Amino acid sequence: MRDSCDAVEADDPMARPGPEVIAGAPDRVCRVLVAVQALAPLIAAQRSEFDRGRRLPDAVFAALADAGLFRLWLPHALGGLELSPFEFMRVVEAASALDGSVGWLVANGGGMSRIGGYLADTIARDWFADRHAFVASSTGAVGTGTPVDGGYCVSGRWPFGSGAHHATRFMVLASIRPEEPESPLLCCYLGRRDVTIHDNWHVCGLRGTGSCDFEARDIFVPAAHAHPFLGPRPTQPGLLYRMPPSSVFAWSICGVPLGIASGAITSFAELACRKSRLGTRALLRDRETVQATVGRARAMLLAARAFLIDAMTELMAATETGGERLVKARADLRIANAHAAETAMSITDELAASAGAAAIFETCAMERAVRDVRAAAKHIAMSPNNYIIAGRLALGLDPGAARF
Incomplete structure (x- = not known):
């Protein structure tokens, strides 16, 4: 009978994309996800330099650029992938599961490639002629x-x-x-x-x-x-470039905390397969409280992702109709972002608590996950203040945010 620890190792995102990320994805997205996973050994080998240099090492940045990860929302007409919002989120999640800083730069660099949909064709082609453009x-x-x-x-x-x-x-x-x-x-x-x-x-x-x-x-x-900043005139026909820019901007980073949390679940599962409780030979994985913690974390992750997908689905439809429907859709997307960040923090905190003293060491992936997810959640696009916007609308008030 195959040991469950072997199953965990096989599902390690360092080895291949998880089924929740790759299922049903078009071939082009699968290729990008496979390219992300192929970077895992380089990222692992260079990770200590992330903290020491307070930036990505040149080799890691170049590898991300060579994989096309900074061109995810560049228009098709300009040689980009022009991924759908959902495809984009999956890629950002996969990168963030490997490392939060890597995912953050994929989200920001890939997200900013959408400016090709607002600039004159000749200018955009010039700026993005270099595959390493960021x-x-x-x-x-x-x-x-x-x-x-x-x-x-x-x-x-x-x-x-x-x-x-x-x-x-x-x-x-x-x-x-x-x-x-x-x-x-x-x-x-x-x-x-x-x-x-x-x-x-x-x-x-x-x-x-x-x-x-x-x-x-x-x-x-x-x-x-x-x-x-608000209401730029698109130069490309895709829906992505017609959606409210501030909403698209907020969406671009929503996959980062979810990806960090997903990576933390995998890291904890690996730890639980080899770590025993002090004074006993019983592994963490054999304790029902630990099993429940992992199951709950999984449910929380999937629920947060589903809320985001539902909110973006409505935003895309509302972009075509406009009016009050669009205003509400934009507010709901913001609270989905805030909820995802809060959920990701809860997941990493609960897993770190279950891991015990192991989670305080810098060599533990969960220690980094706790730090990274809290930093990501400080971004204005995931701020708890977003609940105020949705609450005001539900109470019959104006949004009350100048850049909303």
């Missing part, structure tokens, strides 16, 4: 974009520029009239040489993302290299 973005601060002849003069300092050390472009928010609270916001794109990176990413979680501050002073941005 757009670091920040919506955590607003700079100034003073109108000048032919474009804007942009200045500011922006935080959380994930992947800044490897970025070829930087997307920033800039206000045309900063003295006016309701001034329109622009997405402005800066070149690598236009910015100064401040090496200030000293954090407890997602250390390998290199999410440093970056700064620009009096940089000319051509009008063709900017578009409205």
Whole structure:
């Protein structure tokens, strides 16, 4: 009879995609997922450098780029995959199950490739001609974009520029009239040489993302290299580029905490197959309380994912109809994001508690998972404040969020 520990090893995401990730996926998505899993040995070998360098090692970043993981939402017409939102989430989950920092940069880099759907064809082709093109973005601060002849003069300092050390472009928010609270916001794109990176990413979680501050002073941005933050006019026909950009932005990272939690479940199962309770020969896996913890974690993960999928399904339909239906769909997507992050934190916390003292060592995958999932959950797109938006709508009030 085959030992259950062997079964766990066979289902290890380091070996192949789990069935919940790959079942029913089109061939092109399966190929991407297989490419993600093929990176597992490199990621494992380089992981200690993530914390030491506070960024991804060059070899890991290059491998992600070579696998096409920073082109997931680039339009088909420009040589990208233009994955559906659901396919995109599956890929991000798979990458995040290997490592939270890797998943975060796949989510951010792959997500930002959607700008090819808002830019002129010639510009987008030029920027993404290099397979290693990566757009670091920040919506955590607003700079100034003073109108000048032919474009804007942009200045500011922006935080959380994930992947800044490897970025070829930087997307920033800039206000045309900063003295006016309701001034329109622009997405402005800066070149690598236009910015100064401040090496200030000293954090407890997602250390390998290199999410440093970056700064620009009096940089000319051509009008063709900017578009409205809210309501940009799509240059590509796909539904992805017609959906509310702020909602698509929020969706792009929702798979990260779920992937981290999924990886934690696998790591705990492996630990439970070899770790005995102090003073006994009984393995953790043989205790009913542990079995219940893993079963509950699995149920929580699947439920959170189902809520996200349901919310995105409705958002896609509501994009075509608009009106109040779209407003509600956007709010529901935000609370699905917040719920997924909270659920992922609960899963990792419960598994770490069941693992006992083993989970406090940096060599334990669950120790990293706890740190990484809590860092990911701090993102505004997964903030508990999103519940306020949905609550206000349910109570007959306006959303009450300027960037909603």
